[in-house]
């Protein structure tokens with residue numbers, strides 16, 4: 116039984132298959148938690164879960180309201196049972212901030228509640244084209260009052276500090292008294308991870324004219340966050356508004372409107388939001404001054420937003436989305452469920468990714484608190500390639516995030532007595548946030564993953580400025596780490612070995628010579644040498660500055676060369692495979708297919724010591740190497756490795772199937788290629804792992820894109836040259852996508868029998884189709900046979 120037979124992808128989709136929307140057509144307590152994640156909105160700066168505007172009266176465990184700002188975190192001491200020299204001391208947890216979206220409505224004292232009375236004509240729909248969430252429904256109160264709601268919300272992509280809710284309602288069978296109440300509450304807490312439930316304190320709150328503002332401060336990190344809201348009620352004439360009250364309590368603020376409504380008339384409450392944090396203003400100012408600055412910034416910007424008005428704000432946001440889709444949209448012909456999933460994934464990736472060089476993308480984006488809002492290697496290995504070919508500026512800002520945290524990575528290297536820099540395995544602020552070293556902080560390969568991402572970025576953009584002024588420094592410091600960590604081992608023929616690491620397969624921590632790590636470290640060293648030479652030639656000033664800044668010596672470069680030339684590269688002649696590490700082949704093999712489904716994922720059911728002793732793999736490791744450095748391995752080697760490792764893999768990480776799909780594609784295992792691909796695309800939408808309520812799986816989302824583009828389209832980018840090897844799975848008619856590459860935009864449309872390449876913008880370029888090099892001229896299309 117292959118891993119994908121355990122998967123639920125063959126079951127019916129949870130949402131109707133629509134090209135641009137995700138729609139829930141009835142409300143239920145059972146699906147509420149999952150939908151909160153699915154209907155999350157975000158703009159890279161902030162994110163909010165799809166929690167209802169009105170109070171939810173279902174059981175607590177079926178709802179986790181969440182409002183997050185990328186990069187805003189709390190911290191507490193990591194408690195170890197024993198002395199733990201040099202282990203990280205402080206955790207980092209993305210904070211759940213003030214809930215600003217609360218709106219309640221009462222008709223003659225009856226509170227609107229989806230779980231009371233009757234609901235009809237219900238729909239909640241995420242419109243991905245426009246980037247808005249729209250709810251429409253008719254509610255009949257237990258007392259028989261009928262009211263229609265149309266509630267739209269969005270967080271502006273164009274103006275990341277702004278967002279709004281447009282809350283419309285129409286009394287259908289009554290006229291009379293309605294009470295409308297908006298709230299912003301500062302008593303928010305995290306649902307997971309933080310022990311200190313009082314982490315956030317309200318430092319200031321109040322009204323300034325019509326504006327409500329609240330300033331919260333994290334007691335551990337001193338990060339202050341400010342939110343301001345302003346309601347605009349339409350119509351606002353006196354006959355409608357009987358009274359308006361501004362109420363303030365220790366926890367927050369509310370505004371209450373008593374309204375005299377008329378049957379059949381529409382009323383609209385526009386609730387504008389503005390958010391800023393102390394991180395936006397620079398931390399080095401004294402707190403009292405900061406509070407005022409924050410407040411002024413909020414109020415000024417909120418006023419600008421209100422002046423712009425809902426239509427303008429929304430238009431700018433939807434224009435942004437239209438531009439995004441025009442470059443990023445992937446078309447899948449003949450499978451609407453997949454088409455929908457691709458858009459959903461591309462939408463959430465945009466929503467979750469910080470684009471300011473200061474923030475990054477968390478494993479769960481801004482849609483949930485799992486993994487504490489931490490950024491991992493997921494960024495460089497899975498998510499950055501997704502942006503690289505359509506929004507290279509986002510890819511760059513993700514790399515700049517690493518550059519800005521290089522000093523902390525240097526410190527992290529010293530923690531484990533290493534030279535150079537060691538990037539943290541899990542982090543928000545750039546410091547290592549994981550107290551777990553087995554299978555976690557020992558994944559030093561993250562250094563090489565970042566080096567590889569710089570290579571990909573440069574090959575795609577030819578951005579020399581980045582390479583000389585930022586990339587080079589990261590490469591030197593990561594290379595230094597490898598040289599210090601590895602060593603020449605006499606009983607290994609004097610080869611350069613890298614011991615005590617964990618590769619991508621977290622089920623094999625603390626191993627020697629993890630094949631992935633050694634190859635990638637060698638790549639890191641070679642690429643560092645190349646970039647240093649390039650910088651010296653192309654930008655002598657940048658080179659001199661760099662040398663001076665980080666005291667780079669010529670002998671160091673010789674040492675990198677020597678280590679790269681002598682790197683121990685595992686290969687087993689008898690089996691014709693690349694051993695995952697020194698010990699893997701000597702472990703007991705088990706029948707992974709025979710493990711009962713209830714015990715998958717193993718990490719949740721088996722003691723680590725049990726997992727470690729078997730030949731059982733969590734996720735693509737050698738197989739990932741076959742993709743990233745694929746030009747170093749023959750097809751036979753890839754096939755042999757796949758045949759050996761794939762049956763031993765449980766895919767307990769959602770990062771795994773996409774990579775298997777790509778390699779299966781390359782070696783011609785088309786059923787595997789399709790089935791593994793299908794494990795990725797709708798993972799969150801159809802909740803294959805029953806855990807999407809914790810937040811979406813951003814790396815897997817990007818993985819589905821990788822599996823299509825690098826798998827079915829067979830795209831590779833080696834040394835700045837583009838290769839395609841396209842095919843179409845039996846069940847589809849074809850697919851199409853655009854990429855930006857070295858100042859050009861190319862459209863690729865793949866049909867069963869042929870592929871059509873068109874250069875949309877930029878100068879002619881030579882690319883490869885199934886091994887044949889051909890010229891793609893400006894404005895012209897070329898058709899190539901797929902056989």
Ligand code: BGC
Nearest residue numbers: 478491492493621768770814
């Ligand atoms: C995977 C890691 C990944 C992390 C966050 C883990 O389950 O094994 O490779 O970085 O999840 O997505």
